[in-house]
Every structure is written in structure tokens, then in C-alpha cells.
Amino acid sequence: MARFIVEVMLKPEILDPQGAAIAAALPRLGFAGLTSVRQGKRFEIEIEGPATAEKIAEIESAAELLLANLVIENFVVRVDE
Amino acid sequence: MARFIVEVMLKPEILDPQGAAIAAALPRLGFAGLTSVRQGKRFEIEIEGPATAEKIAEIESAAELLLANLVIENFVVRVDE
Incomplete structure (x- = not known):
């Protein structure tokens, strides 16, 4: 079993109410x-x-598709050790 | 200038819809x-x-008071290096 952390933050230039x-x-x-x-x-x-390179790429795709709105947000994927 | 990261997650036993x-x-x-x-x-x-021990304690108090609901959530404070 592997665990990934996806952190999604508004881009610095976007207002964060x-x-x-x-x-x-x-x-x-x-x-x-x-x-x-x-x-x-x-x-x-x-x-x-395990957290293979392929799995990391899959999680990055999932983050782009569903977890983050790339127009206004940035994201980072980390493997949780 | 110091930067803190506060991570707030639902407790494991709480349903996360x-x-x-x-x-x-x-x-x-x-x-x-x-x-x-x-x-x-x-x-x-x-x-x-700077991120003194006193400032870290202050951020922890702020997290308890405003950022997390300790009935259903746990939080972690980290200093962002």
C-alpha cells in the first residue's frame, strides 16, 4: 500500500476570500x-x-482532471513515506 | 518572515463524504x-x-480556536523551511 498527498492551493495572484x-x-x-x-x-x-513512477503519474493526472482547477489553482503530489 | 503550514484532516473515524x-x-x-x-x-x-517556539505555540492555539474543529478534526502544524 502506498499513500499520496495532493496539496491544492489557489495561485498566488488569485484572491483567497x-x-x-x-x-x-x-x-x-x-x-x-x-x-x-x-x-x-x-x-x-x-x-x-507500491508508489511506482507510473502510479505517481496517474495520481498527477487525477489531480489535474478532478482535484485541482488549473485555471486558478496549483497542485503538488507527494509520496507519503 | 516565517511560514507555517497547518494541515487539518477529519479524524479517521469520521465519515468523509x-x-x-x-x-x-x-x-x-x-x-x-x-x-x-x-x-x-x-x-x-x-x-x-522568525518561527520561535512561542510563535509555533501561538499558531497551534489559533488552529485549535479557529482552523480546526477538534470534535471531528485533527491538525498538524509544521514550519515551512
């Missing part, structure tokens, strides 16, 4: 000194068998 | 051999100054 809301709320709750908060998604995907 | 929907959709799109998909949240938080 959720992140902005958190960045505005934290100082009101007593947390100072923040310069930026960005919110994204994280997927844990488990597959049968 | 988004992850289940993705796990059901991927085989229909031609991706076989998946055993599990879980979806969570990922936050990138930037602060002024």
Missing part, C-alpha cells in the same frame, strides 16, 4: 503579527501496491 | 486501484519575524 477572512479574524482573537493566510485543500489518497 | 465522492468518481474516470481518499484543509500562514 477564505484566507483573507481568517487573516482578519485572528488579530481580533489576539493573534498579532500575521502577514498572510492562504487556504487550500489537502487530499490523502491510498492505493494498492 | 467529499473523499468518498472522489474515491467513487476516480474509477469511473479510469483510475483503478484506489483504496481510500480523504479530503482536508491546508493553511499557509506567514508571520513577521
Whole structure:
């Protein structure tokens, strides 16, 4: 069994209203000194068998097709050791 | 400037309908051999100054208070090198 982590974040130039809301709320709750908060998604995907190069490429295709919107988001695939 | 990553995932015993929907959709799109998909949240938080132990504790408090619902979610805080 292998486990992949797919991290999907809005591109830096795209406005992130959720992140902005958190960045505005934290100082009101007593947390100072923040310069930026960005919110994204994280997927844990488990597959049968080992994490071969072919399987990594498959997960990257799946991320492009279903998990990320490449117009506004970037993604990273990592093998979870 | 220091950057923290906060990863928030549903606890393993909590049903994850988004992850289940993705796990059901991927085989229909031609991706076989998946055993599990879980979806969570990922936050990138930037602060002024270095990542001291005190700042890490502050980010952990913020995660407990605002970013994660500890009844159903676990979180991890990492310093992004």
C-alpha cells in the first residue's frame, strides 16, 4: 500500500476570500503579527501496491482532471513515506 | 518572515463524504486501484519575524480556536523551511 498527498492551493495572484477572512479574524482573537493566510485543500489518497513512477503519474493526472482547477489553482503530489 | 503550514484532516473515524465522492468518481474516470481518499484543509500562514517556539505555540492555539474543529478534526502544524 502506498499513500499520496495532493496539496491544492489557489495561485498566488488569485484572491483567497477564505484566507483573507481568517487573516482578519485572528488579530481580533489576539493573534498579532500575521502577514498572510492562504487556504487550500489537502487530499490523502491510498492505493494498492507500491508508489511506482507510473502510479505517481496517474495520481498527477487525477489531480489535474478532478482535484485541482488549473485555471486558478496549483497542485503538488507527494509520496507519503 | 516565517511560514507555517497547518494541515487539518477529519479524524479517521469520521465519515468523509467529499473523499468518498472522489474515491467513487476516480474509477469511473479510469483510475483503478484506489483504496481510500480523504479530503482536508491546508493553511499557509506567514508571520513577521522568525518561527520561535512561542510563535509555533501561538499558531497551534489559533488552529485549535479557529482552523480546526477538534470534535471531528485533527491538525498538524509544521514550519515551512
